[in-house]
Amino acid sequence: MEATFLLTLLITFLASFIGYELISKIPQTLHTPLMSGSNAISGITLIAAILIYPEVGDSQILQIIVLIAIAFATLNIVGGFSVTGRILGMFKKND
Amino acid sequence: MIEIILLISAVLFIFALKLFGRPSTAHRANSFAMLAMALAVFSAFNFDFSKYDSAFYITIVVSGLLGVLISKRVQMTQMPELVGLFNGFGGGASGAIAYVELSNTSLPISDVFVAIFSMVIGIFTFSGSLIAVLKLRGKLNNFSTKLGNIFSVFLPTILIIPAVLEMDTFLNEFIILVALIAGVIRVAVIGGADMPVVIAFLNSLSGIAAMSAGFIVNSIILIVAGALVGASGIILTLLMCAAMNRTLLDVLKGGFGTTTTNNEYDKDPISTSPEDVAIQLSYAESVVIVPGYGMAVAQAQAAVKELTNTLKDKNIEVKFAIHPVAGRMPGHMNVLLAEVDIDYEDMFTLEDINSEFSSTDVVLVLGANDVVNPLARTDEESPIYGMPILDVDLAKQVVVLKRSMSPGYAGIANPLFINHNAKMLFADAKEGLENIIKSFELV
Numbered sequence: 001m002e003a004t005f006l007l008t009l010l011i012t013f014l015a016s017f018i019g020y021e022l023i024s025k026i027p028q029t030l031h032t033p034l035m036s037g038s039n040a041i042s043g044i045t046l047i048a049a050i051l052i053y054p055e056v057g058d059s060q061i062l063q064i065i066v067l068i069a070i071a072f073a074t075l076n077i078v079g080g081f082s083v084t085g086r087i088l089g090m091f092k093k094n095d
Numbered sequence: 096m097i098e099i100i101l102l103i104s105a106v107l108f109i110f111a112l113k114l115f116g117r118p119s120t121a122h123r124a125n126s127f128a129m130l131a132m133a134l135a136v137f138s139a140f141n142f143d144f145s146k147y148d149s150a151f152y153i154t155i156v157v158s159g160l161l162g163v164l165i166s167k168r169v170q171m172t173q174m175p176e177l178v179g180l181f182n183g184f185g186g187g188a189s190g191a192i193a194y195v196e197l198s199n200t201s202l203p204i205s206d207v208f209v210a211i212f213s214m215v216i217g218i219f220t221f222s223g224s225l226i227a228v229l230k231l232r233g234k235l236n237n238f239s240t241k242l243g244n245i246f247s248v249f250l251p252t253i254l255i256i257p258a259v260l261e262m263d264t265f266l267n268e269f270i271i272l273v274a275l276i277a278g279v280i281r282v283a284v285i286g287g288a289d290m291p292v293v294i295a296f297l298n299s300l301s302g303i304a305a306m307s308a309g310f311i312v313n314s315i316i317l318i319v320a321g322a323l324v325g326a327s328g329i330i331l332t333l334l335m336c337a338a339m340n341r342t343l344l345d346v347l348k349g350g351f352g353t354t355t356t357n358n359e360y361d362k363d364p365i366s367t368s369p370e371d372v373a374i375q376l377s378y379a380e381s382v383v384i385v386p387g388y389g390m391a392v393a394q395a396q397a398a399v400k401e402l403t404n405t406l407k408d409k410n411i412e413v414k415f416a417i418h419p420v421a422g423r424m425p426g427h428m429n430v431l432l433a434e435v436d437i438d439y440e441d442m443f444t445l446e447d448i449n450s451e452f453s454s455t456d457v458v459l460v461l462g463a464n465d466v467v468n469p470l471a472r473t474d475e476e477s478p479i480y481g482m483p484i485l486d487v488d489l490a491k492q493v494v495v496l497k498r499s500m501s502p503g504y505a506g507i508a509n510p511l512f513i514n515h516n517a518k519m520l521f522a523d524a525k526e527g528l529e530n531i532i533k534s535f536e537l538v
Contacts, residue, residue: 005205008318012306015319019326022112028419029439031331031426034115035298036178037128038327041108042185042301044132044320048192048308050139054146055199062195067150069195071158073188077136079162080181081129086166087174088122090433 033087040080046073100138101316107131108320112327118439135316171434172391175424179227179294182301186220189213189304190271196311197267206311213307214267215274220300222278227293231423235283250277284349288388288465288504290423292335292346299328331425338419338445340471340482351478351505360513364500367518369530370537372459372494377535379456379492381412383448385485386428387421389462389497389524398528399461400435405535415441416448416458416485418466449486458490460511462524464503467511479505493517496527 026034049069056062108131114124140147162181169177193214196202202210229235250273285293302324309317336343345351367375376382384403390396403413415437421428429442452458460467463485470477471484487493488511495512498521502508511517520527 008310008315011315012318012322015322016326018109019112019323020330022109022116023327023330026116026330027118028417028426028444029118029429029433029442030115030121031334032174032178032424032430033121033125033426034327035295035331035425036174036181037111037115037125038302038324039178039182039185039298041128041132041320042182042298042305042324043188044135044317045185045189045192045305045308046136047139047314047317048305048312049188050136051312051314052192052195053151056195059198062198063150065191065195067154069188069191070151070154072184072191074155074158075162075165076181076185076188077132077162078159079166079177080185081125081132082163082166083169083174083177083181084125085122087171087430087433088125090171090430090436091118091439092122 029091033084033091036080036087037084040077040084043073043076043080046070046077049073097138097141100134104131104134104138104316105319107134108323112323131320135320138316139314171396171431172394174430175290175294175422175427176228176231178424179224179231179297182294182298183221183224183228185301186217186224186297186304188217189301189308190215190217190221190274192308193217193304193311194267194271202311209307209310211267211270213304213311215270216300216307217304218271218274219278219281220297220304222275223282223293223300224278224297226279226282227290227297230282230285230287231290250280281347281349285346286349286351286504287423288420289339289346289349289351291420291425291427292332292339292343294424295328295331295335296343296347297328299325299332302326302328335420335425338483340479360500360508360510362513364512364519365517367494367520369520369522369527370534371518372520372531373534373537375492375494376406376411376457376459376531377409379411381414381455381457382406383414383416383452383455383458383487383490385416385418385458385460385463385467385487386432387418387461387463387466388423391422391427391431391462393462393524393526395461395523395525395528396431396435398525398532399432400437401532402528403437405532413441414443414448414451416443416445416487418445418463418485421463421466445483445485452486452489455490456492458487458493460487460493460495460497461528462497464497464509465505465507468503468505468507468509469511469514470507470509477505477507479507487511488514488516491516494520496520496522496524498523 111127306321
């Protein structure tokens with residue numbers, strides 16, 4: 001997925017705007033699950049790690065750093081979604 | 096094909112955020128977000144799984160399992176720490192990726208700037224979050240603001256060292272070091288009760304770091320998801336700041352509540368006993384419970400539920416009034432109450448319940464302090480003046496369950512404690528509640 005820089009900026013702006021609009025009316029009760037859920041989403045930086053891993057070449061140090069990034073991002077994603085599921089489970093049983 | 100998968104993923108992320116906004120749909124939001132994430136990660140492989148060696152797959156599997164393990168074992172009262180920890184990992188990952196990209200000499204100059212930005216934000220989020228976790232665990236309580244200020248002057252000074260020495264090797268490593276120290280210092284000087292703002296702010300930064308990593312590797316989905324997280328984090332940050340009537344800058348400056356103001360009382364509070372509270376409650380028709388950080392520390396949520404059941408069995412109306420910054424992260428009290436099956440219909444926000452206090456028979460304040468301090472309304476000199484508070488002093492009777500008369504985070508006296516309609520029950524939140532419940536059996 002390639003695009004010109006301006007188009008990318010436009011997408012960035014639109015995504016931020018949508019994020020802002022969608023979240024601005026969220027009730028206080030859901031602040032924690034929202035935060036923990038969006039926190040898990042920020043682990044999407046895993047994609048960047050996957051994309052650059054085959055390209056780091058022979059440098060062992062860089063390869064290890066990318067592996068650390070992969071470990072961190074995976075922890076963030078899996079742990080984040082798992083804990084969000086736990087929190088939301090407590091709200092669900094109240095219905 | 097990949098483009099279509101990515102498009103679906105982006106749409107799912109947006110829908111997930113939408114669903115997060117309502118209690119009845121929020122549990123589906125998580126599944127949507129997980130599916131969106133799975134699609135996005137899958138597409139990054141571009142159907143070529145053979146490019147990756149076993150070290151890569153082992154890392155993913157092991158850290159994934161570790162993530163599940165940690166998240167299942169942690170207690171609900173430790174949720175702020177856990178969210179902070181995972182957040183730090185996300186920021187650290189973005190920072191590390193930016194570092195690796197910067198080591199790539201063929202990077203275009205515009206990307207170099209984005210990469211440095213991403214690296215600084217990511218590393219700052221990493222070290223800042225780890226310090227936030229330590230602070231939430233009660234370590235690092237006495238970090239002086241003075242030390243923070245010295246470092247704030249010191250940091251820009253060491254920043255010009257590379258320029259002076261015409262350093263061109265290890266420049267990136269140097270920037271990382273500075274970002275690490277900056278994260279540590281910035282968060283270390285901020286007090287525990289400001290953590291809801293800090294956690295939300297760091298959450299936003301981790302999204303921004305991921306977004307800028309998306310610019311470097313040219314991934315639209317990374318930019319979109321990162322921007323969504325960045326925006327939602329900023330909203331929570333601003334909401335938390337508004338709830339304290341302070342600016343983000345003021346919070347990040349730290350040192351709140353360390354100035355010694357007058358915290359003497361001109362008369363003694365009226366102390367009460369669990370038996371008297373039980374009698375008082377049993378004659379009430381409406382009761383409002385105001386939970387604060389003291390409830391979380393004492394792990395008193397189960398006792399709260401038991402008391403609620405006891406009161407409801409006697410046909411007494413029970414409501415919960417939750418201040419936006421009660422606890423250590425946004426929505427902290429709501430989660431703890433939900434954990435013990437208290438209906439979210441019974442949890443009320445400040446705007447919704449403030450007009451009801453004057454007709455409430457008994458308000459039970461459970462380990463909350465500054466958020467019920469009437470000085471915020473009356474004393475223009477007070478550091479908390481103008482902060483929206485729960486007007487519990489207007490209720491017919493108030494019982495404050497607290498271990499001592501010690502001031503709260505703002506470091507000021509709370510005239511509510513000596514108000515004519517208020518009584519103090521000096522106890523740990525859990526013990527105090529359990530004793531009240533026991534006394535009910537005798538009433």
